[in-house]
Amino acid sequence: MSTDTAQLEGQAPAGALPPEGSIPSAPATLVGIFTKPKETFERLLAKPRILAPLLLVLACNLVFGFVMTQSGIIKNDAVARLEAKNAPPEQIEATEKVLDGPTKYVFVAFGPIAVVFSLLVGAGLVFFIANLMLGARLRFVHYLCVITYGAVVGLLDQLVRLAVGLSRGTLHVHLGVGAFLGDELNGLMRILDTATDPLLLWATAVQALGVAVMAKRGFGFGVLAVLPGYLILVSLSALQQ
Numbered sequence: 001m002s003t004d005t006a007q008l009e010g011q012a013p014a015g016a017l018p019p020e021g022s023i024p025s026a027p028a029t030l031v032g033i034f035t036k037p038k039e040t041f042e043r044l045l046a047k048p049r050i051l052a053p054l055l056l057v058l059a060c061n062l063v064f065g066f067v068m069t070q071s072g073i074i075k076n077d078a079v080a081r082l083e084a085k086n087a088p089p090e091q092i093e094a095t096e097k098v099l100d101g102p103t104k105y106v107f108v109a110f111g112p113i114a115v116v117f118s119l120l121v122g123a124g125l126v127f128f129i130a131n132l133m134l135g136a137r138l139r140f141v142h143y144l145c146v147i148t149y150g151a152v153v154g155l156l157d158q159l160v161r162l163a164v165g166l167s168r169g170t171l172h173v174h175l176g177v178g179a180f181l182g183d184e185l186n187g188l189m190r191i192l193d194t195a196t197d198p199l200l201l202w203a204t205a206v207q208a209l210g211v212a213v214m215a216k217r218g219f220g221f222g223v224l225a226v227l228p229g230y231l232i233l234v235s236l237s238a239l240q241q
Helices: 003-008 026-035 037-044 051-071 073-084 089-100 102-133 140-168 187-195 198-215 219-239
Strands: none
Touching: 026 037, 026 051, 026 140, 037 140, 037 198, 051 073, 051 102, 051 140, 073 089, 073 102, 089 102, 102 140, 102 198, 102 219, 140 198, 187 219, 198 219
């Protein structure tokens, strides 16, 4: 296979492929994405992994969802929203009954579905920006690999939010500048709080690095590729109640 053909198919040129023994194991990549992300992505270029990071992200989200459901913080936030809107006591009581019953486990089951959907959409958006607008020549699986490993790093953000939320009895946790501005934030400040969340920035930086490494471009290229998705994510924070 020629070098040009390999690049068009989103593969490394034959001479650049690492020997079989250098392709890391799944556990090694899951550790390496935290300790040596650049080297990890370089070794994943020839054979992008999806299953191992995806299973880890799905398993953790199942656990997080179960813990949130059992702790009652989802119910606490739902009731607080209704009380803020001066909802009648009958509506509040009905909501409490629903969230105390088997229906609450729908939230647990829905979590992995939402995760898979978000990963596919995120990878598709980066594919569009990097390949179709910026001229990269990678396959969709490369971008899905990058986004999924970024989600693995993002598990730290979810874990910290959950831990803080359990201690406070609410899922409304501010890890960015909002941590210094009190609990009641308007839409703009919620966006700013999410945008300055250091753990989210870490996960986004890993994704930008992954795109840059696999596309054999500079880090700025990766930033441009993931920036639209990042801006959409932080903008959605304004919809939080």
